[in-house]
Structures are given as structure tokens and as C-alpha cells.
Amino acid sequence: MIPTEDQSADEVGADLVVVTCSVNGESARVSVPPHRTLMDALRNELGLTGTKTCCAEGECGACTVIVDGATVNSCLMLAAEAEGCDILTVEGLGAGEPGGLCDLQESFLEAGAVQCGFCIPGQVMAAEYLLRTNPDPSVDEIREGMSGNLCRCAGYQRIVAAVELTARKRATR
Amino acid sequence: MIEQHGSEREALRTVGAPIRRYGGAARVSGQQDFLADLPFPDAAAVALVTLPVACATVTGIDGKRAMEMPGVIAVVSAADLPQPVPRFGISHQDRPVLADGEVLFHGEPVAAVVAETLDQAEAGAREVEVAFEERPGVYNVDQALATGAPLVRDPSRRPEDDENRDSNVLETALYEWGDTTAAAGEAAVIVENTYTFPMVTHFPIEPGGTVAVPTDAGGLDIYSPVQHPYLLQRTIATVTGLPLSQVRVFAPDPGGGFGGKQTPRLEPLLAFLALQTGRPCRLVLSLEQTFQMMRRAACRVKARTGFADDGALIFHELHCDFLIGAYADVAPRVMTKGSYVGAGPYRIPHARTASRAVMSNTTPSTAFRGFGAPQVAWATESQLDAGARALGLDGLQIRRRNLVNVGEAFFRGPYEATADGHWHEALEKAAELIGWGQPLAPGRGRGIAVAIKPGATSGLSQSLVRFLADGSAIAYAGTSDMGQGARTLWQQILADELGSPLDKIRVVSGDTGVVPFDLQTSASRSTVFMGNAVLEACRDIRKRVLALFAESTGVDEAMLSEAPGVLITPDGELSLLEASRIALGALGGEFVGQGTARMRGRKGHPLGGDAAFYEFNCTAIEVEVDVETGELLLHRHVSVSDVGTELNPIQVTSQDEGASIMGLGHSQMEQLLLDDHGVIRNLGALDYRIPTFKDVPVELITHGIENHDGPGPYGSKGISEGALLCTAGALGSAVSDAIGIPIRDLPLTPERVWTALHPDAADHPGGEEPA
Amino acid sequence: MRYYRPATTAQAVAALASQPHTSRILVGGTDLLVAVRHRSAQPTLVVDIKGVRDLTAPISVDEQGITFGPTATMGDVIAHPTVREWFPALVEAAGLVGSVAIRNRASLIANSANGSPAADTSPPLVSFNASVTITSVSGERTSLLREFFLAPRRTLCEPGEMVTSLRVPRPSPGSSSAFERMTRRRGVDLATCSVGAVVDADGAMTVGLGALGPTTLLGGPVAPIDLTSQEQLERAVDALLAPATPIGDIRAGKAYRTAMARVLARRAVLRAAARRTDPDRLTGRSS
Numbered sequence A: 001m002i003p004t005e006d007q008s009a010d011e012v013g014a015d016l017v018v019v020t021c022s023v024n025g026e027s028a029r030v031s032v033p034p035h036r037t038l039m040d041a042l043r044n045e046l047g048l049t050g051t052k053t054c055c056a057e058g059e060c061g062a063c064t065v066i067v068d069g070a071t072v073n074s075c076l077m078l079a080a081e082a083e084g085c086d087i088l089t090v091e092g093l094g095a096g097e098p099g100g101l102c103d104l105q106e107s108f109l110e111a112g113a114v115q116c117g118f119c120i121p122g123q124v125m126a127a128e129y130l131l132r133t134n135p136d137p138s139v140d141e142i143r144e145g146m147s148g149n150l151c152r153c154a155g156y157q158r159i160v161a162a163v164e165l166t167a168r169k170r171a172t173r
Numbered sequence B: 001m002i003e004q005h006g007s008e009r010e011a012l013r014t015v016g017a018p019i020r021r022y023g024g025a026a027r028v029s030g031q032q033d034f035l036a037d038l039p040f041p042d043a044a045a046v047a048l049v050t051l052p053v054a055c056a057t058v059t060g061i062d063g064k065r066a067m068e069m070p071g072v073i074a075v076v077s078a079a080d081l082p083q084p085v086p087r088f089g090i091s092h093q094d095r096p097v098l099a100d101g102e103v104l105f106h107g108e109p110v111a112a113v114v115a116e117t118l119d120q121a122e123a124g125a126r127e128v129e130v131a132f133e134e135r136p137g138v139y140n141v142d143q144a145l146a147t148g149a150p151l152v153r154d155p156s157r158r159p160e161d162d163e164n165r166d167s168n169v170l171e172t173a174l175y176e177w178g179d180t181t182a183a184a185g186e187a188a189v190i191v192e193n194t195y196t197f198p199m200v201t202h203f204p205i206e207p208g209g210t211v212a213v214p215t216d217a218g219g220l221d222i223y224s225p226v227q228h229p230y231l232l233q234r235t236i237a238t239v240t241g242l243p244l245s246q247v248r249v250f251a252p253d254p255g256g257g258f259g260g261k262q263t264p265r266l267e268p269l270l271a272f273l274a275l276q277t278g279r280p281c282r283l284v285l286s287l288e289q290t291f292q293m294m295r296r297a298a299c300r301v302k303a304r305t306g307f308a309d310d311g312a313l314i315f316h317e318l319h320c321d322f323l324i325g326a327y328a329d330v331a332p333r334v335m336t337k338g339s340y341v342g343a344g345p346y347r348i349p350h351a352r353t354a355s356r357a358v359m360s361n362t363t364p365s366t367a368f369r370g371f372g373a374p375q376v377a378w379a380t381e382s383q384l385d386a387g388a389r390a391l392g393l394d395g396l397q398i399r400r401r402n403l404v405n406v407g408e409a410f411f412r413g414p415y416e417a418t419a420d421g422h423w424h425e426a427l428e429k430a431a432e433l434i435g436w437g438q439p440l441a442p443g444r445g446r447g448i449a450v451a452i453k454p455g456a457t458s459g460l461s462q463s464l465v466r467f468l469a470d471g472s473a474i475a476y477a478g479t480s481d482m483g484q485g486a487r488t489l490w491q492q493i494l495a496d497e498l499g500s501p502l503d504k505i506r507v508v509s510g511d512t513g514v515v516p517f518d519l520q521t522s523a524s525r526s527t528v529f530m531g532n533a534v535l536e537a538c539r540d541i542r543k544r545v546l547a548l549f550a551e552s553t554g555v556d557e558a559m560l561s562e563a564p565g566v567l568i569t570p571d572g573e574l575s576l577l578e579a580s581r582i583a584l585g586a587l588g589g590e591f592v593g594q595g596t597a598r599m600r601g602r603k604g605h606p607l608g609g610d611a612a613f614y615e616f617n618c619t620a621i622e623v624e625v626d627v628e629t630g631e632l633l634l635h636r637h638v639s640v641s642d643v644g645t646e647l648n649p650i651q652v653t654s655q656d657e658g659a660s661i662m663g664l665g666h667s668q669m670e671q672l673l674l675d676d677h678g679v680i681r682n683l684g685a686l687d688y689r690i691p692t693f694k695d696v697p698v699e700l701i702t703h704g705i706e707n708h709d710g711p712g713p714y715g716s717k718g719i720s721e722g723a724l725l726c727t728a729g730a731l732g733s734a735v736s737d738a739i740g741i742p743i744r745d746l747p748l749t750p751e752r753v754w755t756a757l758h759p760d761a762a763d764h765p766g767g768e769e770p771a
Numbered sequence C: 001m002r003y004y005r006p007a008t009t010a011q012a013v014a015a016l017a018s019q020p021h022t023s024r025i026l027v028g029g030t031d032l033l034v035a036v037r038h039r040s041a042q043p044t045l046v047v048d049i050k051g052v053r054d055l056t057a058p059i060s061v062d063e064q065g066i067t068f069g070p071t072a073t074m075g076d077v078i079a080h081p082t083v084r085e086w087f088p089a090l091v092e093a094a095g096l097v098g099s100v101a102i103r104n105r106a107s108l109i110a111n112s113a114n115g116s117p118a119a120d121t122s123p124p125l126v127s128f129n130a131s132v133t134i135t136s137v138s139g140e141r142t143s144l145l146r147e148f149f150l151a152p153r154r155t156l157c158e159p160g161e162m163v164t165s166l167r168v169p170r171p172s173p174g175s176s177s178a179f180e181r182m183t184r185r186r187g188v189d190l191a192t193c194s195v196g197a198v199v200d201a202d203g204a205m206t207v208g209l210g211a212l213g214p215t216t217l218l219g220g221p222v223a224p225i226d227l228t229s230q231e232q233l234e235r236a237v238d239a240l241l242a243p244a245t246p247i248g249d250i251r252a253g254k255a256y257r258t259a260m261a262r263v264l265a266r267r268a269v270l271r272a273a274a275r276r277t278d279p280d281r282l283t284g285r286s287s
Ligand SMILES: Cc1cc2nc3c(=O)[nH]c(=O)nc-3n(C[C@H](O)[C@H](O)[C@H](O)COP(=O)(O)OP(=O)(O)OC[C@H]3O[C@@H](n4cnc5c(N)ncnc54)[C@H](O)[C@@H]3O)c2cc1C
Pocket: A057, A058, A059, C024, C025, C026, C027, C028, C029, C030, C031, C032, C033, C034, C070, C096, C097, C098, C099, C102, C105, C106, C107, C108, C109, C110, C111, C112, C113, C114, C118, C119, C120, C121, C157, C161, C162, C163, C164, C188, C189, C190, C191
């Protein structure tokens, strides 16, 4: 089925895409206009407001989520693209853990990495992916792996400490 | 000031410990609700209409086509508001709710579209037709001060007796002691230079926004992540004519403020939209819009400084022009306060600082961490280095020679200000941590700088604390918790003073409907002012427990005494909880304590009053310069602040690290670039660069000097701005040490450093069309 | 805007042909969705080709070279052992594109197909003599990548067409390569300018130039020189940079960009040359 050209670019909400995917281990089904980003769909359609919006163009990392095992700037992915995907957001990270926080989230608190907290969900997701792909990162590797996530409170040093702390915890587990 | 005895300090359990951030768990798990996360199911969305130029006369606004668009509820322009269009502001009520016949800066809204959905509002906004004629504007200090320059504000809008009404100068300040002209003859060396500090923007990661909700009673609930809810409440009441009791402000914790979320901007507009449509109206800003709502004043400083042979300052003269923007906001105050400490924490026999707040067709500048001090410190610190170079001294020697000792005046005259801390300790500590005097690898340089910033000069903070029947406690404290972790400190104070476990303490803030008045969260004032209010409220509770205990048990009050967490009776110590149970008896209940911290201003004082404390910082940097590219690699960055007492060491460290890196932002890479129409060219995250993880110095070391000599609880002082006051000076000094050439314009981008090394290759960055 | 996820290449190109001027291919979205946000692109149809089953595989290696398919991401490129061995400059460039999350999505082919003169992977690809296959309803054609770029944002890939593969011939034995880029800050940034250099076993040099002209440019080849001679090196750099026409823009002035081109070209050439005999940790020498 090829869509026809009867649609003007400006006509909003005229067409809806139904997306079925898994979000934090539960299956989700939303109906969204095609231009809707995954970020907006998570926040508005699914009420998962832990994923934040700042730049909306891939520069800040506040909207970072993990899709099929890899980090994605959810502001640069259409919700429609998530069909059949397995999505992990900050809300799903500590689910089932005592106190609702995973070891990484605990480490962020322990290391004093949380200031205003707005960038933190994105930071946590980027750090989780970093540790999954590199369980024992050096400081340089952490800085490189996290460099897509801005923190204007500039808790960068504390976040590096939190990632190192988590790596140590996981190594002895 | 609250007396604090050594033994009592030892009794503290949580104060001084690295207690985890209050509200931290919600923030790491995504549960913390910031403004954009609050659900308003029946809210209408708002989109703003703006022009592609910075300065224009608006000749017509036609919303007919927009009104016909699907979902559009209202198209509102100045003509739809009460006439004359209400204006608001702190010192000058000059900012219109919506552009009124003219646009004075890029991004100033001329109309607003309210629609059922955001997509519809934005589509509607694109259909609003605005007829306008661009006017010549002024976008930098030179243009604004040129003879015959277009005036940002028509003289008819200014008081008749305003001597500057025919210019773009909004306000001036002059601080002077001694006689700089006469003193020039005594100087062995005189250095004279001009320095510039760029326009930079706060770039909070939370862009912010406002939701205005009409209430059934005809009032308004305003939701906005402001640092200053009571000011917003007053502003809304004033522009709408509603009584204060009908305006309730909910201030969700800001996702970063840094001064940028202090003053009202679009909230009055949202209030009118809500009143006119009868619908909750919601506007969540884009990052680009946030750039257009807040920035730091740019500054040009002409400095002339004389030194004796031994490096002692003889005189120091500064002419500071702050480029403030199209409306006053708090910029005049930024100018006066930043200039007040402009000459630096030095022993200067003759000084003169003459400053101007210069209007321009740019985003109104506002409070920004450091509040005018970093701009002038850049010049003063660079001048100290220039003097040192001329005299064959180094940066440490010349500062040792001139830095005031505790109790000594750095600002002279009737409103003299003296050092309220052992600042030399910070200087020496920073020198030690940077390895001053040790051999440097080739291509490297070291620099050191100091600066001060006055804390709050007057104000009122109030707090209520409830000590509940089970020993849990609630503090009501209006301080907004924007990242500095204010609530954590209140929690610590309650825990220690009442003996309540940390996890049984709640802190309520951000709702003018239930929390008592607090002036604002700014000038690093909260720890001192609100801290003392909270402390006093806790002690009030202990006194009440004591009194009621005496009454209930018949023990003579004189036989009882109280101390943190306990009531001391003739039979021994009781925990405060136990004592309160006995005191309350079968009826139960709770204790409510009240605390107030009020600081009165001083009449005639140029700042309105003496500063409650000064933030002092010394920063030292070791940098490596790639002379082929001009790139800088910071090997070590040391920041030492005079903190009085670290109430929570981990929060002090994170504030100092954060401010240091923010300081590197304006020192190394940040600047708003405008085109010939005053349009921001690097509007947004793509071309406005702030430091990332990879821009953090190889080693970043912060240290707090603790002499327990502050006016805040347990001898604390305000922190959180200090570490960016003199970052630029330290970096500039290190770079010039490495390359042998001083650079006087910020930021020190690779291109600027390279250009300094290749003066012949002059070429304006950004001169031609983008690729 | 409509969203369409075809299952075959034929469906994809047919969809593109149905609205040739207002349809856009979507892969990683890291360029397209930014453009849509800024309304510099207003597609009526977005064709997401990530579900196309008969697409060229992301990365396939044979004796003569490597073929990349439209869905190969920067992350795939960086991780692939043969790419690392044969094309160190490409790996360096791909590793500098955006952040980790961007590289997880950004596709190699789109970096070139997007037609930005500042694209990081295009200079090394041009210096490696890469070619692209362009497919439409009327068939396939192949072009050298260096001829693919016509103007900023304009390539040989016409409306209704799609790049279906990118072929990079195996480098000649004993050659090696390196990529250098200048940015305004150390973290994620777009290039002020960039140079990818290939130095052959005999010392012949070729460069690809980024953000130094309206499109990605090819410099050289330049005959072998004595690399220890400063003078010869400067002359070679002159020749390699001959096609460059640097301008001033928001990221840098003309003088600085011009000077940086020289610095980067020199550094890239020297690093590529050194790598031929002294493989660093990124890669072995091409054999
Ligand atoms: C935060 C951020 C940082 C970035 N940093 C860099 C950087 O450092 N260096 C750099 O070079 N780039 C950078 N980019 C740009 C971008 O990531 C790259 O250009 C990327 O390779 C594009 O791939 P994509 O799959 O995301 O393209 P898409 O956005 O999916 O597509 C881009 C364009 O190419 C077209 N297209 C895609 N595939 C094909 C095809 N097979 N045939 C024909 N046309 C096609 C699309 O229609 C679209 O017009 C950055 C982007 C962001 C958002």
C-alpha cells in the first residue's frame, strides 16, 4: 500500500499510525500522528514523563532511552519507528529493585551526581548502556561514552564517579 | 547571627555529613515532576508569534486566517489586552505583556495563539499575518553609545528629569574613593586596557514554561518553575488587578535556574490568555525560546591601573558598560552590584568605578550566577596580571601583595566593606593545589585569580516547622530547590535540632498558598537566610516543648533546659520526641515553630545595605595550548572557596565543580552571536556550545576553606556562585603565560587564541554567509 | 506527513517515485528529523527503509573491498574488524560523528546522501575512491562518490531515487590512512573543517576535504615526497589543498579555517604515513 499525495505537510493529525511495542517490559499500543516523536509519545501518550525534553534535536541527551538494547535520542526517532521494538525508559530501570532504584541510580545518589535533576534520567540511561557495552570503563571512556548528555549544573565529575562506583559494584556482584 | 559553640557543633549528626540529596530518588527514577511533566488534561496549548528581526515597528496584526484554522480558540495581540497594555518589571515597569506596536528584541512575542493542541497552536501561529517595518537597532555597546544611535527606549517613556533620557544609558553607578588622577603620579607602572565579556545564555536543561489556570472563584493558579514565586504572585496580581489572595503560584522545582528563572517574563501573558479564554493555558518553551528569554549582560570594561615598584596597587580605574538588552529586568542591579566589587578584594588607596547599564535591541539580560561580578573580575584580574608582568612579578606574588586581610577594607568610604573571611588562606591553598612555582612542561602555562561577590544585602525569609506526634517533622520553606539542594540542608537542620530521623522529615516549598513568604532564591542567600529561619523555627519548637513540659509535669521551667534533639530535665535527658509526648499528654497534637530571618537595608548604601557575607573564590588553572590550532587542554583546574562551614560537603563540592565548569563555558566557548538584524545566529543547542563531559579539565579539584565564620547556620556562608567568579581571569592568565600574549576578549575559543598568535591573519569570525 | 515502512526495495522506490519532490528516505533520522523540526524539510511522505528485506546487507566484505548497505550505522562501522583494519580513517571519522546515541542510529550512507559539506565520513570515503549505487523505479546506476556531490545539500541522487549501496575498494597493499577534524569544543560538535588522508605504499597521497568548500572535495593525488623535509611537506599540502575554497561562517572565520586546513592536512598525512609501518592500536597495515 502506497500512500497517496492527498496530504499536505501542514495537515496535522489527519492520519494516525498505530504502534505496538514493549515499554519497560509491558506491551503498549498507541495511536499517534506520523510526525510524533518517540519522546513525545512516551511523555504524552504513555505518560512516562521521566524521559525529558530539552533541545529536541539530538544535542543534549535529556531524552535518552534504550531501544532494542541501544541508546537512542528519542527526540530523533518517530514513534512510528518503534513498531515491534523493546523500549526501556528510566521508569523501567529500577522497577522490581528494592526501593525502586537500580544499583546505578543508587550510585548517582551516593556520588552526589544529582543537582537539579533534569538531565539525570537521560544520564542514567546513557550510563546504563555504557556499562552494558563496557563493564569496566576508564575515565576517558566514561567521558566519551557520556558526551552526548549535557548537564548544565555540570555534575560531570560526580556522574563519572557514579559510573565508576557502579562498575565496581557490578564487578563484585 | 546565631551563636554556635564548639561543643554544640560536635553534637550535630547530619550537618557536615554528605547526606544524600532530598528528592534525589525521585530525580534518578524519573518521578520528579517538572513543569512540563504536570498533567493538565483540559489545558489549551499556546504558541507565540515572533518576527525574524530584532527591532521593528508593528503596523498590523491579522489573526483572521489563524482563527479559521482547526482547533484555534483565540488569537491574542496587544490590542486584545487592557489599554494601555500593562507593563511590569522590578525597578522599571517597562516590559509589556505583549509587544505593543514595536518589537525591541529578537523573539519578543507580538501575538499568541491558543488552540486545543500544540500542533494546532503552532499551525495557527504560522498563519498570523504581522505587518512590520524593520528599524535600525543597536546590538552592541559601540552601536548603542554612538552619537545619534537609534534609541531603544523613546525619551517620552522616560522621566523628564532623567539626565540620560536622550541616550541608551538606562542607569549609571559611580564608586570612588581617594583620587585616582592625582595618584597616577605615584605609580611606577600604569597599565591600561580594554576587556570584553560576551553575551551568554543560561541554557538550563529544563527550558521551562508556564501554565495559567483560571479558578472557579475568578482567580488564577499559575504554575511556573520560578526561583521567586512571591514576586511572580505580586506581578500577576498587579497586571491583572486581582488581589494577591486570588493568585496562587505553584513553583515546581526548576530544572536548573542559575538566575534565569527569577523574574516573570511570559507569565503575565499566560495569565491574560487564561482569563480571556477561561481555559487553562499551557506554554512549554523550546530551548530556543529560552535563549530569547534570558541571558547575562555582556560587558566592556576600560581599565587603567597603577602599581608601585613592589606590586602594591596605587590606583585602579574602571569604566564598565553593561550591555543589558531591551528591558530593564534586574540588569541595573546587576550593574550596580557587579561594579561594587569590580575593583576586587584588594587594598586600593585610590579607586574609581564608573558603570553604565546600556540598553540594546537584544534579549533583556537578567540575573545569572555571579550577578555582574564575573564580567568586571575578568578585567580586574587581567589588569593585576598585566601589572605583574610589567613589574616582573608573578600572579601569586601580586595577589599576595594586594589581597586584603580579614577585617580590612576593600571598598572604602562611608559605606566601607571589609573582608569577612581569611581570604589569604584560600589563595595559598589554591597555589599549593595547582603546584605554583613548580616547573612547567613546554607549551603550558599557569594562572591564578581571585574574586568576590556580595551576598544578599537585605531580605526576609520565614519558615514554619511542624514537629508531629510521632517525631516526624515538616518544614515549610519557600526556597526553591533548583539544584543547590536547599531542601537537603533544611532536612539536615531539622534532623539535628529536633532529633528526627532524616527519612521522617518533609520539606514543603513552591506554593504561595501554603508556604510563608520568602523573598527569593538568589544571591546564594538561602543557606544563610532561610537556613537561619529554619534553625530558629526548630529552636522555637524546643522552647515550646520545654514550656509545655513544665506546665504538664509541674517541673519548674528553670530546672529544664534544651539542646539539639533533647530536653534536659533534673532526672536526665529526654529525647525531644519523648518530652513532647509527655508535654502534650493524652490530647496529643503537635508543635509548630516559627522562624524569621530579616536583614534590614542601610539607607544611602549603594547596594541598599551591607552584604550579609561575601563569597570569595580563588581559581588556578594549568593549561596546555596547541599553538598550531589554538586549542586549550586544561590539565588542572583548582577552585578554592571560603565557605564558612560545609553543611553538606558533597553538595558544596558539586556546586563548586558545577560553577567551575559553567565558568569555563563563558571563558572558553559560550557567546551569543547576532547578525546585522539582531537575530541570534546560534539560536539553539547546535551552535551555542556549552561544556560537555569531554570539556571537563583532566583534573578538577575543589576545596572549601572552613573557619566557621559565616552568618548562616553553624557558621556557614552562601556558596554556589564563587567558583565561576574568576574562572576567566585564571584561564586568561594561564593562556597568556603559555603563549606570552594576553588576550582581552572572551571567550578564549581556539580561533581567538590562534588569532592572537597570528595577528596578521585578522579575519572576523562569522563575517560571511554560513556554509 | 505520512509514514511508510516498505518491505522491498521495489516498494520503497515506487513510494519515492509517487511523490518524488516531497518524499524523504528515513534511516537514522538524525538529519531528517532535525530538518523537519526546523521546517527546512517538510516531507509529505517519509519512507522508513529499515524494514526493507532485500536491502544490501549493512556490511559485507570480499577480497576486493567492502560494501555497505543503507542501514549500516556509524556504530556498525566502528565495530567491524575488517573496516578497522582496512579503513582506519573511516573508523576515526565515524567515531567522531555525534555522540554514542547518535552513532547508534546515524547511517553511513545518509551522512553522504544528506549532502552536507561538513559530513565527517565523506572525506575519507572520497579519498578511498568509494562509489555509490543509486536505484530508482527505472533501474540502477553507479557513480564515484567524488562525483556524487553537486552542491550543498544536492547530490546525484535525484528526487525519487535512493542510494542502495556504498562500495569501498580494498586499499592497496602497504597503504594507510588517517582522519583529522577541528571543532570548537572537545565534546560532540560539527566540524569546522576536516581532512581524511590516504598515503600509499610508495608515498603517493590523496585527501578528502570536509567543510572546505561547497561539497566534500578530493585533493591529490600528489606524488611521493620526503616526509622529513618540511619544505616538501608544505608544498605537498599546498597541492592537496588546491581544491579548497574555505569561507567564514558561524563556526569559524575564513583565515582560521584556511590555516586549520593546512594543520589538519599535515597531521593527517603524517599520521597516515606513519601508520603504514607502525600500526597503532586502531588498525593493522593493509596487506
Ligand atoms: C547531535 C548530532 C550530532 C551530529 N554530529 C555529527 C558529526 O559530528 N559529524 C557528522 O558528519 N554528522 C553529524 N551529525 C549528522 C548526522 O548524524 C549524520 O549526517 C548521519 O550520518 C545521517 O544519517 P541518518 O541515518 O540519521 O540520516 P537520516 O536523517 O535518516 O537521513 C538524512 C538524509 O539523507 C537522506 N537519505 C538517507 N538515506 C538515504 C539513502 N540510502 N539514499 C538517499 N538518501 C538517503 C534522507 O532522506 C535525509 O534527507 C549529527 C547529528 C546530530 C543530530
